[in-house]
Amino acid sequence: MSPANLLALGGVVVLALGLFWPRVLHLGALLYLAAALADAVAKGVFSSPAQPALLLGGLLALRGESFLLRPWMAPLRRYLLLLALILGLFALKALPHPGGALPSILSLLHGGAFVVAYLALAVGVGAGTMCALQDLRLRRAPEKALGSAPLWSLRRLELGYLKVGYLAATLGLGSGMAWAWGYFGSPLALDPKELSAFVGWLLLTLYFLLEERLRGLPRAGLLLLSYALLLFAFLGAPFLGSRHPSRLIF
């Protein structure tokens, strides 16, 4: 087992503990980041999907940890932590695979943009879903809304993060399409990774366009669907034999 594998495994175990004992979240996040660094040193920066997964997982765990002093945000913290755990498990699966050589500028621009996008969207979608549900409670059963996170705090969190996430996703998608055009001759193909990322981005655009009209469950549903598709592009598509260099060959 490589050092990166060991560190990532330690990170997953510590973050799993963090679900019940949040004080160890720092340590779990650091182990994730160290694992990403060890893999980058061994194989090259962003040479495999494990590195962005570990980097993202570590940053999500740190963001979740920052909600510790706000008990109302406990559901958001747990969701971010679970997402970090899924990313860690994915990284454990992806780490043993050899890395592919990519132009470093493209790796940094495309990979970096998507890491920022996933990080911001993870927080924004979590806050947005909670906000939509709180809106529903405040309108249908106000007595049930009293113990939950305040609507306006969630809304501000959602708006700030979703805007950054959307811009970064647009940049990541654009750079990816430009690279695919030059490399394969077409910006988009019937490829699970490209299609899911593109449709996810389209749904997110639709969400921003319909923001004023959508409320409650449809609002939360659209937001979750767009994020699920983007997440699938990152965590699921590599297993389906994509033409993307991040595919995992078995």
Next chain:
Amino acid sequence: MALPLYLVGLSHKTAPVEVRERAALDPVVALPAALARLGKGVVLSTCNRTEVYGVGDPGKARALLLERGVEPRHLYLKEGVEALRHLFRVAAGLDSLVVGEAQILGQVREALLLARKHGATESFLEKAFQSAIALGKRARNETGIGAGAVSVAYAALDLALAVYGDLSGLAVAVLGAGEMAELFLTHLKAHGVGRVLVVNRTEERARGLAARFGGEAYPLSALAQVLAQADLVVASAAAPQYLVVPEALPKRAKPLFLIDIALPRNIDPRVGRLPHAYLYNLDDLERVVEKNLAARKGEVPKVEALVEKAIADYLEWYAGHRVREAIKTLEERIFREVAQEFPQGDPLLWHKEAGRRVHPWILALKVGARRFLEGPPCPQECPLLAFRPPRP
């Protein structure tokens, strides 16, 4: 050797309001006079109860209340552990008209402070009231007995907090300048709302209310201008038609929180369908209050358990206190006997001899107590404390 506490009093459960009014003792004149007459005692006098706690004979306390025009059928008398349990239940808010209300704890503390000020407390009463206050705090901290709003004004405040989280710096518009508007404003101001905008048909009344809360007064004709600036709206004006209609509200990104407590309503219900508006009327607020009251009632068994634990702690203290008293009396009696037996002896040696004689008795007391505690439990009433176990 029964617990010497007693309680004589009346409450909202036994007496109508006109009787409670007669029995109430004002803290400036009547209450100090009552304490002086009782000698030792603590008087808890609130709008819902007048209770006299004391040690020994309850006759004086009973006479005090009867003289104020209270009929015997309105009075209750509790002694020993029952009196202690009653005090603890009162302090924990279990005996209040609104279960878990917080005001009573402050009133119990005030009653103790007043009795102390007039030198009317003694060790059993002091300990009982201190334990009651500690229990009241514990019940509110460790259970949900005091959680949630149980008045319409607080329910509105809780809902505003569920929307905004923090009210500081927000602008509140008040339509109407009546008592309800003032009550809501008091709560909102306590939570740090920034600007207060008062709109009323009679501008002079609007100015009066605005001046009390450091706000601005507007005539009804400026309502649209006020609504454009407000984050919270409290509507309580007497008006035959809707004052706020959806068409009058500008588009906004920030939520708009509206409370309509007027009858007939001031705000068109269609306003509630706007994407950023959260509109509540009296029925909504009462639903919140009912839910909170039900939740508080669900917490009662937990508080009852705390009450029984506090009684046990008090009795443990009381038993120790009585045993220490008995040992001290025994030591003094034996010392006197030794002094009489050896009048010519060295007084320093009297202590040594008295110790030699009394120590076996103390050890025997310990052995006896252990045997008593290891034996069968008290069947009906504990002979030491006249303690009747609570009914299951």
